């Protein structure tokens with residue numbers, strides 16, 4: 001079998017006295033959605049930040065397509081094909097959609113930004129992902145929360161990432177926007193990306209994910225195939241009323 005698109009082995013991360021992650025393993029494969037769930041402070045965002053090059057682990061290993069990496073920055077992770085979308089999105093409200101999608105890496109014609117090429121490419125990526133934004137010259141500030149989320153995901157995909165990390169992508173979205181974001185996640189998966197999504201919305205997790213990894217107090221409490229588990233079991237692992245079974249991987 002192919003190496004997982006992403007693999008964490010024994011990741012430990014401390015902040016002073018706080019152990020955010022302790023011996024965390026994780027695997028995500030191409031063409032699957034892995035949900036990471038857990039209570040507040042369980043370590044979910046720390047996992048995402050470690051994979052995306054924001055945190056360097058104290059120990060343990062990050063592998064992409066079987067190759068070990070030591071990311072020093074998000075740019076390192078992006079170069080390895082890891083694209084992250086964070087809850088605050090990091091979009092610039094007063095700039096338009098196309099500019100936001102190319103922030104930090106504008107296409108150039110000689111000394112100038114290739115504005116037309118940029119707009120064309122932004123349009124192509126949005127259409128490809130069936131994102132409904134009428135005009136790539138629209139300022140981000142004019143878009144709905146759901147549209148912004150989609151632009152942020154499209155921006156992450158534009159860089160060619162095949163490992164896509166989403167930390168609470170639907171926390172601020174309404175019902176319809178959440179459904180649209182879920183569709184976008186499915187499209188990413190169907191195109192062969194490994195998608196890792198952090199969410200407190202267990203309903204969404206049940207609908208969207210292929211596997212669920214439960215974090216508790218910085219450790220892996222369990223990993224299950226979504227089809228083979230129940231809300232009760234997942235909640236039990238989250239709260240600790242069910243014993244953790246580190247080592248068993250679905």
Ligand SMILES: Nc1ncnc2c1ncn2[C@@H]1O[C@H](COP(=O)(O)OP(=O)(O)OP(=O)(O)O)[C@@H](O)[C@H]1O
Nearest residue numbers: 015018019020038039040041042043044045046047
């Ligand atoms: N930069 C940091 N400095 C100090 N402690 C941190 C830092 N980042 C995370 N922690 C601590 O590590 C633990 C895990 O935090 P993390 O943000 O990963 O949790 P989470 O599962 O994402 O929680 P939430 O559901 O509230 O977003 C917490 O105890 C948190 O206080």
Ligand SMILES: [Mg+2]
Nearest residue numbers: 044045046167
């Ligand atoms: Mg978090």
